[in-house]
Amino acid sequence: MIELLEVTKSFDTQPQPAVDHFSLCVQSGETVALLGSSGCGKSTTLKMINRLLDPDSGKILIRGTATTDQDPVLLKRSIGYVIQDAGLFPHWNVFKNVGAVLKLLGEPESVVRKKSQQALEMTQLDPTEFGTRFPEELSGGQRQRVGVARALAFDPDIVLMDEPFSALDGVVRDQIQDLFLDLKSRLKMTTIFVTHDLFEALKMADRIAVMHEGRLEQFGTASELIHQPETEFVKDLFSKPARQLSLFQDIQPGK
Amino acid sequence: MILERWPEIQSRLTEHLVLLTLVPVLLAILIGVPLGILAHRNEKSRGAILSGVGIAQTIPSLAMLALLLPLLGIGKPPAIAALTLYALLPITQNTLVGLAGAPTTTLEAARGMGFNSRQSLFQIEIPLAFPVILGGIRTATVTCVGVATLSTFIGAGGLGDFISRGLSLNNIPLLCLGAASAAFVALGLDGVLEALSHMTRPGRKAPISIFRKLYIISFVLVLGVIYFYTPEQHRAHTASAQSLPDTPVIRVSGKNFTEQMILAEMMAQQIERVTGYPVERKFNLGGTIICHNALINGEIDIYVEYTGTALTAILKESLRPEDLETEKLLDRINAHYSDELNCEFLSPLGFNNTYAIMVKSDISEAKEWNKISDLKSDAADLRAGFNSEFSEREDGYPGLARAYNLKFGAIQNLAPELIYQAIDVGQVDLICGFSTDGKIPQYDLKILEDDQNFFPPYEAIPVVRQEILETYPEIGEALEKLNGKIRNSDMQQLNQRAESGEQTIPAIVSDFLNQISQSGF
Numbered sequence: 001m002i003e004l005l006e007v008t009k010s011f012d013t014q015p016q017p018a019v020d021h022f023s024l025c026v027q028s029g030e031t032v033a034l035l036g037s038s039g040c041g042k043s044t045t046l047k048m049i050n051r052l053l054d055p056d057s058g059k060i061l062i063r064g065t066a067t068t069d070q071d072p073v074l075l076k077r078s079i080g081y082v083i084q085d086a087g088l089f090p091h092w093n094v095f096k097n098v099g100a101v102l103k104l105l106g107e108p109e110s111v112v113r114k115k116s117q118q119a120l121e122m123t124q125l126d127p128t129e130f131g132t133r134f135p136e137e138l139s140g141g142q143r144q145r146v147g148v149a150r151a152l153a154f155d156p157d158i159v160l161m162d163e164p165f166s167a168l169d170g171v172v173r174d175q176i177q178d179l180f181l182d183l184k185s186r187l188k189m190t191t192i193f194v195t196h197d198l199f200e201a202l203k204m205a206d207r208i209a210v211m212h213e214g215r216l217e218q219f220g221t222a223s224e225l226i227h228q229p230e231t232e233f234v235k236d237l238f239s240k241p242a243r244q245l246s247l248f249q250d251i252q253p254g255k
Numbered sequence: 256m257i258l259e260r261w262p263e264i265q266s267r268l269t270e271h272l273v274l275l276t277l278v279p280v281l282l283a284i285l286i287g288v289p290l291g292i293l294a295h296r297n298e299k300s301r302g303a304i305l306s307g308v309g310i311a312q313t314i315p316s317l318a319m320l321a322l323l324l325p326l327l328g329i330g331k332p333p334a335i336a337a338l339t340l341y342a343l344l345p346i347t348q349n350t351l352v353g354l355a356g357a358p359t360t361t362l363e364a365a366r367g368m369g370f371n372s373r374q375s376l377f378q379i380e381i382p383l384a385f386p387v388i389l390g391g392i393r394t395a396t397v398t399c400v401g402v403a404t405l406s407t408f409i410g411a412g413g414l415g416d417f418i419s420r421g422l423s424l425n426n427i428p429l430l431c432l433g434a435a436s437a438a439f440v441a442l443g444l445d446g447v448l449e450a451l452s453h454m455t456r457p458g459r460k461a462p463i464s465i466f467r468k469l470y471i472i473s474f475v476l477v478l479g480v481i482y483f484y485t486p487e488q489h490r491a492h493t494a495s496a497q498s499l500p501d502t503p504v505i506r507v508s509g510k511n512f513t514e515q516m517i518l519a520e521m522m523a524q525q526i527e528r529v530t531g532y533p534v535e536r537k538f539n540l541g542g543t544i545i546c547h548n549a550l551i552n553g554e555i556d557i558y559v560e561y562t563g564t565a566l567t568a569i570l571k572e573s574l575r576p577e578d579l580e581t582e583k584l585l586d587r588i589n590a591h592y593s594d595e596l597n598c599e600f601l602s603p604l605g606f607n608n609t610y611a612i613m614v615k616s617d618i619s620e621a622k623e624w625n626k627i628s629d630l631k632s633d634a635a636d637l638r639a640g641f642n643s644e645f646s647e648r649e650d651g652y653p654g655l656a657r658a659y660n661l662k663f664g665a666i667q668n669l670a671p672e673l674i675y676q677a678i679d680v681g682q683v684d685l686i687c688g689f690s691t692d693g694k695i696p697q698y699d700l701k702i703l704e705d706d707q708n709f710f711p712p713y714e715a716i717p718v719v720r721q722e723i724l725e726t727y728p729e730i731g732e733a734l735e736k737l738n739g740k741i742r743n744s745d746m747q748q749l750n751q752r753a754e755s756g757e758q759t760i761p762a763i764v765s766d767f768l769n770q771i772s773q774s775g776f
Contacts, residue, residue, distance in 0.1 A: 052367055077369030087364030091382045091457030101368050134458040150368075160367075 002026040002049065002158065002190060007058035009044055018044045020214035021058070028157075031184060031191040033205035035198065041214040042194045046162055049192065050079045062158070077104055080151030080159035080189070085167050086143040088135040094120070094146050095131040101154045119153035120146075122183060141172035148180065152187070161193035165200065177203060198241065210234050257432065258486045264436070268481060270331075271413040272440055275403035279335050280396050283342030287395075288388065290343075291350025292376070301351070308347045311340035316405045317541075330554060334403070334411035341402055342395035349391025353384025386452045393448040400441040404433065408511065408541030410549070414440070419511055419539055426756045443474035503727055508537040508555035510546055513753050514608065514691060514746065518559040520764045522717060522734060528768065529733035543568050551596050556723045557734075560600070561608055561713035562588060567650070574650075574711045581714050597721045601731060602738035603714040606746045610645070610710045611690040611702040612655075615678065619701040626706040627659055630685070634661040640683035643668045650711065652687075658709040675700075690743055693751030715741075740771045 004024045010017040019041040026032045034042040047053040049060060051072040060067045067075060088097050098119050099112040107115075117127040123145040135143055144165065151159055164180075165173045181204060184191065195201050201208045202222050210217040210225065210233070218230045229235035257264070290308065294301040314322070319337045327333035357380050365375045381388075404415035414437045421430025450467055454460055505526055509519030516538055523534040537555050540546045547569050549555045562581065565588050566572050578584040585600055592598045612627055624630060630637065645651035646668055656662055663685075669677050675694040678686045688695070690702055717734050724731045741749075745767070752763050 047367075050367060052363070073369050073371045075369075076367060081364070081367040083360060083364055083367065085360050087358075087360040089361060089365070089379060089383075090358075091379075100370075104369055104374070136458045 001028050001061075001064070002192065003061040004045070004049075005059045005061070007045070007048060007055045007060060009041075009048060009053060009055050017041075017056075017214050019048070019055070022211075022214070022216050023058075024209055024216065024219060026190060026192060028190050029188045031193070031204060031206045033201035033208045034192065034194045034211060035196070035201045035208050036211035037196055040211040042211050043162055045211070046160055046192060046194050050076050050081060050160055052076075077101055077154075078156060078158070080154075080156040082144075082147050082151045082159065082161040082164045084163040086135075086147030088143055088146060088150075090135050093132050093134050094125070094138075095127075097135070097146060098150045098153050100150060105154060107154075115153050115155075116149075119149040122152065123149040124179060125149065139172075140168055141176060144168060144176055145179070148176070148183075152183065152189075155187075157189055159189050159191045161191065163194055163196070166195065166197060173200075180204065198237065210237065260432070261486050264432075265481060267412060267414050267416055267433075268436060268440070270411075271400070271403055271415075271437065274331055275334060275338060275406060275411065275413045276396060276399045276440070276444070279338035279399055279403075280342050280392065282335070282339040283346050283395055284392060286339070287343045287346030287391075288350050291347045291388075292354065292381075294347065294351045295354040304347065305351075308340075308343045312344040316341075316402050317408065320406065320409050320541075330409065331406075331411045333409060334406035334413075338399050338403055338406070342399055345391040345394040345398070346388070347391075349394075350384065350388050353387030353391075354380050356387065357383045383457055385455045386457075389448060389452040389455060393445060393452065396444050396448060397441050400437055400444065404437050407539060409545060410508070410537050410540050410554075416539065420516070439474075439477070443471075443478070446470045446474060503723075504533050504535050505557065505723065505727075505730060506535045506537050506555045508540055508546060508549060508558040510543065510558070511539045511541055513693070513750050515559065516760055517746075517749050517753055517764060518604070518715065520760050521737070521768065522557055522559070524761070524764055524768055525733050525737060526730060529736070530727070530729045532727070532730070550598060550718065550720065553720065553722075557717055557719045557730075559604070559715050560718045561715055562600075562603075563609065563711040563713040565592075565600070565718075566711070579708050579712065581712055584712065585714075585716070592718070593721065598718055599721055599724060600716045600718050601734050603716050604737055605715075605739040605741045606691055606743045607712050607714050608689050608691045608746070609705075609713040610651070610687055611695075612685060612687055612705075613678075613695065613700040613702045614685045616699045616701045618684070619703070624701075624703060626704040627655075627709075628706050629703070631659065631661045635664045637663050637684045638665040638667060638682070639663040640667050640669045640674050640677045640686040642671045642674060642687070645687050655709055658707045691746035691750060693747055693749070693754050696744075696747050697751055715746075 002024075003026070004022055007019055007022045008017050009019040022041070022045060024032070034045055036042045044053060048055050049062070049067070051067055051070075054068070062070070062075070089100070092100075095113075095116050098116040102112040102115055117131070120127045120130065125142065125145050130138070130142070130146075135146070138146065144167075147164070151161075165176055168176065177200065193204070205222075207219060207221055208225060209219045212233050218225060218234045220228075225234055226238045229238060287308070290304050294304040311319075316337070319340065320333060323333040323337055327336055361379065361383070362375065365379045370379065403411075403413050404418055406413055407415035407419045414433045417429050417433025417436070419433075421427065421433060446467065450463055450471060453463060453467075505523075507519050507523040507526070509515035519536065519538050523536055526532055526534050537549075540549060540555075540558075543560075543564055546555070546558050546560070550558060560569075562584050563574075566574065566578070566584065570588065570591050578587065581603060585603075589600050592600060612630075614624055619625070622629075622633070639652075641652055646666060647653075652666070667677070667683055669683075669686075674686050674688060675692075675698050677683050678700070679698050685703075686700075694700075695702065717737075719731065719734070749763060749767060752758060753760050758766075
């Protein structure tokens with residue numbers, strides 16, 4: 001379980017807080033999307049969970065303990081982390097990239113090797129074909145598969161993903177979203193991911209937290225957000241696709 | 256010429272490659288890379304670090320060597336220190352640029368995955384920056400090879416010795432030998448480092464092209480040949496070159512112009528002949544003050560100084576009328592040298608290398624010019640060729656004009672190398688030079704007598720550390736045998752022969768010593 005309580009974070013560069021008294025409770029095994037346009041504070045929120053940033057006020061509890069009471073480096077090593085463009089290490093081959101956290105955790109070489117291979121297989125990359133390639137020798141989709149494999153290789157119970165698939169084009173993005181849903185149903189890790197794509201949120205998340213100007217607008221299932229929007233912002237956000245869809249429906253056959 | 260100098264080429268190359276390039280570059284890496292990391296991680300220190308290493312780079316090479324002289328003396332340590340300072344900027348700067356160039360997503364991923372700051376630095380940031388850092392090392396190395404050729408002026412050796420000797424002796428092949436060897440070292444090291452930076456590029460290593468492989472192999476091969484091949488003529492010599500223990504090694508030195516090289520070699524040979532002590536030749540130091548400091552710091556034991564120079568340039572005293580007698584001047588100088596500097600001037604070698612006003616011999620005969628005063632009536636019509644220093648110095652033309660109450664019609668400032676040609680082709684009517692210049696007999700010139708005794712005497716005299724004279728009195732005795740043996744005309748001829756480049760200086764000196772010993776010491 002991950003719990004955010006009244007979390008606030010400001011930056012020197014802007015007057016209003018990037019994240020403003022934000023609270024959220026994520027259940028174990030649940031997948032939650034932080035949805036909002038750029039600058040709404042969703043990435044900042046995510047980075048505070050694994051302590052890439054620390055909040056100015058408020059509290060974050062992970063596995064029942066406040067993150068500020070946990071060693072920031074060890075905390076990060078217990079959480080899978082996937083970012084946009086994968087952020088692979090260009091001087092290491094795929095095996096070394098995938099095994100990086102296992103190495104940091106001090107696992108013996110044989111375990112590192114075995115778990116890296118398994119992780120690559122999970123993400124549908126043939127270890128013998130791809131293991132010794134360097135990131136520059138992979139396509140964008142393959143790179144992000146390696147990014148996912150790297151985040152899952154050490155069996156984390158929590159995975160954080162920051163705009164994980166938004167740099168990929170449509171077909172590839174669809175495939176890797178399906179892959180993630182498949183892994184998710186097997187591994188049951190708690191996942192929080194950041195996206196600005198409404199359809200990605202609808203497709204992948206159990207519940208969606210809609211953020212606007214640093215504040216939580218509404219947190220709920222897709223059905224709740226569509227049928228019982230609590231704010232104008234949420235109502236507008238979720239009615240727009242329906243209006244666009246009506247453009248299709250208005251087109252009569254034969255014309 | 257190359258085979259003859261083979262052992263020297265080997266040792267100069269080693270000095271240049273190892274002591275004057277690899278050592279300073281390694282030191283600069285040890286200092287510069289941590290500085291670059293500090294500048295990258297600590298924004299407050301960045302400005303100070305960059306301007307600190309930048310200032311070192313802006314000091315001209317020779318000035319840097321001169322600045323380090325009082326701190327570190329002469330020889331290799333100050334040269335290595337100066338070269339390290341030069342190598343510092345490219346290495347520090349490239350370390351900083353390389354670290355700053357790491358992709359932000361990569362760094363964020365590393366941090367988010369739980370690399371601590373040190374692990375991120377050593378496992379991610381430095382490996383990614385490595386090719387750029389290596390680029391800095393490459394720039395530093397090539398700069399060092401070039402700048403190191405100047406360190407010969409403080410007696411640090413290296414390939415610059417060939418260049419500066421070639422320049423002083425007007426020996427073009429020798430100059431080219433030094434310049435070509437330095438270029439060879441620079442290009443070779445550049446090629447090796449380029450291949451290295453290729454190999455350390457992140458990601459898949461592209462194979463090294465056959466051209467680059469051949470380039471490196473030929474560099475290594477040539478180096479190998481230079482080091483492992485010994486020409487026939489040097490083989491026996493190398494085997495017996497081991498010197499005996501417990502004998503003093505006398506360090507003989509001289510300044511960086513032809514006459515000084517001849518005199519230094521002459522003292523060296525004289526000591527070897529008469530006493531049998533081994534001599535270390537530390538020739539070619541970059542000027543009066545460098546020689547003098549080296550002597551009083553005990554880094555050299557002997558060199559030849561001129562009385563006028565010792566009085567004015569070293570002791571900073573002015574000439575008095577009674578100083579025109581060499582004996583009295585010498586007493587005055589020695590009073591300072593033995594009491595304050597623990598050094599001693601021996602007896603004059605016999606010639607006086609003073610300023611000299613000269614004209615063409617045929618004209619002097621026609622016009623009956625023998626003394627400087629004789630020029631007075633024609634002075635307004637005469638064109639004089641002086642070097643700019645002589646035109647300005649109080650003991651040069653301004654003083655001369657007052658002492659003789661004459662003023663030449665035109666003064667042309669000429670570079671010292673061009674002054675003799677100018678009078679030869681008739682562009683000027685009289686010139687100022689030094690009385691022992693080898694070009695005086697070569698161009699058939701007549702020195703006009705300084706009948707007003709305006710120019711101070713510049714008697715050439717060996718100056719020796721007292722410690723040496725007391726411990727090894729035979730050294731002093733050997734050098735005293737040269738007293739009065741070198742007349743002005745002898746010195747002119749020796750200079751002329753050395754500058755013609757037909758014989759090496761040791762051969763010329765050996766001839767001369769044979770000749771005077773036959774005529775009886």
